[in-house]
Amino acid sequence: MYDIIVIGCGVVGAATAYRLARYRLRTAVLEACNDVANGTTKANSAIIHAGYDPEPGTLMAALNVEGNRMTAEICRKLDVPFRRCGSLVVAFTPEDQAMLEKLYQRGVANGVPQLRLLSGEEAHALEPNLSAEVCGALLAPTAGIIDPWGFALAMIETAVQNGVELHRSCPVTAIDALPEGGFRLTTPKGSFEARCVINAAGVEADRVHELLEPVNWKMTPNRGEYYLFDKSEGSLVDHVIFQCPGPEGKGVLVSPTVHGNLIAGPNAEPVTDRLDVGNTADGLDFVRSRALKSVPGINFRQNIRNFSGIRANTDQGDFLIAASPNYPGFIDLAGIKSPGLSSAPAIGKRAVELAAQAGLTLEENPDFRDERHVVRFRHLPPEEKNALVAKDPRYGRVICRCETITEAEIVAALHGPVPACTVNGVKRRCNAGMGRCQGGFCGPRVQEIISRELGIPPTQICMEQEGSWLLACETKQAKEDAGNV
Numbered sequence: 022m023y024d025i026i027v028i029g030c031g032v033v034g035a036a037t038a039y040r041l042a043r044y045r046l047r048t049a050v051l052e053a054c055n056d057v058a059n060g061t062t063k064a065n066s067a068i069i070h071a072g073y074d075p076e077p078g079t080l081m082a083a084l085n086v087e088g089n090r091m092t093a094e095i096c097r098k099l100d101v102p103f104r105r106c107g108s109l110v111v112a113f114t115p116e117d118q119a120m121l122e123k124l125y126q127r128g129v130a131n132g133v134p135q136l137r138l139l140s141g142e143e144a145h146a147l148e149p150n151l152s153a154e155v156c157g158a159l160l161a162p163t164a165g166i167i168d169p170w171g172f173a174l175a176m177i178e179t180a181v182q183n184g185v186e187l188h189r190s191c192p193v194t195a196i197d198a199l200p201e202g203g204f205r206l207t208t209p210k211g212s213f214e215a216r217c218v219i220n221a222a223g224v225e226a227d228r229v230h231e232l233l234e235p236v237n238w239k240m241t242p243n244r245g246e247y248y249l250f251d252k253s254e255g256s257l258v259d260h261v262i263f264q265c266p267g268p269e270g271k272g273v274l275v276s277p278t279v280h281g282n283l284i285a286g287p288n289a290e291p292v293t294d295r296l297d298v299g300n301t302a303d304g305l306d307f308v309r310s311r312a313l314k315s316v317p318g319i320n321f322r323q324n325i326r327n328f329s330g331i332r333a334n335t336d337q338g339d340f341l342i343a344a345s346p347n348y349p350g351f352i353d354l355a356g357i358k359s360p361g362l363s364s365a366p367a368i369g370k371r372a373v374e375l376a377a378q379a380g381l382t383l384e385e386n387p388d389f390r391d392e393r394h395v396v397r398f399r400h401l402p403p404e405e406k407n408a409l410v411a412k413d414p415r416y417g418r419v420i421c422r423c424e425t426i427t428e429a430e431i432v433a434a435l436h437g438p439v440p441a442c443t444v445n446g447v448k449r450r451c452n453a454g455m456g457r458c459q460g461g462f463c464g465p466r467v468q469e470i471i472s473r474e475l476g477i478p479p480t481q482i483c484m485e486q487e488g489s490w491l492l493a494c495e496t497k498q499a500k501e502d503a504g505n506v
């Protein structure tokens with residue numbers, strides 16, 4: 022019997038596990054995918070919002086502002102790329118300026134520090150590449166940009182290092198309430214019993230809840246599409262540039278990324294298939310026209326990748342964070358749409374408080390180690406690089422030339438506390454394949470290292486999800502099978 026089980030390991034499940042790890046508890050995290058952060062956590066704008074957007078009094082407002090504060094501290098301790106670059110919401114019309122005033126008042130009510138309304142001139146002084154049409158802006162210096170999957174990974178790695186069990190490729194397919202209290206969760210890897218269960222299943226949270234009892238709210242999934250640009254565009258803006266929010270959300274933003282690229286997106290399109298993370302010509306055209314409205318100088322020929330993510334929107338408007346009235350040990354962290362990434366640490370903290378109210382005993386673990394260090398060879402001064410190469414020659418072999426990622430860093434990604442098992446898993450842990458060529462050159466060499474280090478044949482290596490194999494068979498074999506053509 023576990024004390025507590027978390028279902029789902031996106032940023033919310035990871036933040037919850039990280040919070041639980043500081044107590045003497047038997048905790049497990051069950052994740053359906055073969056890797057963590059493979060859902061919405063890997064495909065979003067990567068902004069740590071300041072917190073002026075949600076309506077005062079909502080959970081979203083309180084947890085966003087608290088989460089923003091907590092994120093900076095966690096990123097410092099766990100070595101996660103995060104930069105408080107600040108954000109600007111820009112106005113093009115007098116109506117927009119009225120909206121900025123409203124956002125400013127909302128932000129003050131939500132407790133967002135240092136907000137300031139700027140004139141058009143002040144906005145252009147901060148961001149010379151803004152459209153000449155911009156006539157005012159709301160500056161929020163506490164907004165930031167983050168590596169979203171790196172954030173989730175850092176928290177779950179630290180949780181695992183402190184004794185939390187993580188089971189990947191372990192979808193929960195049935196939930197039964199036990200007569201003596203607690204729950205039995207069925208998975209293809211066997212059943213797990215726990216006194217308390219946290220549902221952090223993202224866009225599947227309604228379906229997971231329905232394994233136990235019906236839900237009285239409706240998931241309304243909504244897709245957002247993006248352009249990602251080469252680093253040559255990365256310094257076009259220094260702040261996150263938002264347009265005024267509308268009924269469909271925060272609108273299209275243009276932003277630097279912590280990895281030095283530029284990102285533009287998202288649109289907002291209701292979808293029926295919650296796993297459909299494709300891109301559409303219409304969606305991308307919309308993003309393009311809106312992004313150019315804010316920053317007309319973006320060179321779309323420098324686009325290196327498009328992607329999309331699914332928002333876990335519901336018909337309720339706010340995060341749904343609560344224990345089931347019928348089963349107080351079953352706690353939903355559902356409807357975690359934007360600002361879910363920004364709020365994740367505060368959501369994790371709230372989840373643990375709810376578990377304590379349901380009877381979980383929280384006794385501090387005096388051995389909890391709240392630290393993590395990642396070697397990023399490319400950012401080191403020459404003398405530290407030399408010392409590393411002398412100690413381990415694999416630091417002297419650059420595999421990803423776009424990003425200067427060494428063999429030693431790829432090997433570390435494959436043997437870490439939550440080891441990578443796919444090409445994209447390696448990419449997200451050490452950035453091999455994230456550059457301009459998007460893995461075109463280093464991909465085969467990364468696959469060779471995965472095959473060697475994990476002891477699997479190349480034909481078993483997946484790009485991402487189970488079944489996404491990259492290689493079918495040896496070319497000669499294929500020819501023979503096809504009748505020696």
Ligand SMILES: Cc1cc2nc3c(=O)[nH]c(=O)nc-3n(C[C@H](O)[C@H](O)[C@H](O)COP(=O)(O)OP(=O)(O)OC[C@H]3O[C@@H](n4cnc5c(N)ncnc54)[C@H](O)[C@@H]3O)c2cc1C
Nearest residue numbers: 029031033053060061062065066068193223245361362363
């Ligand atoms: C387009 C877009 C832009 C966004 N931009 C921002 C932003 O800039 N800032 C911000 O703060 N927020 C943003 N968000 C919101 C943010 O990305 C999400 O709130 C956050 O990633 C949600 O994390 P999660 O852990 O709840 O969900 P997920 O990351 O989806 O994780 C849920 C996990 O549960 C697993 N799972 C599902 N079913 C089961 C099962 N039966 N058994 C076991 N595991 C299961 C899934 O495999 C998945 O790994 C954005 C969202 C989108 C879509």
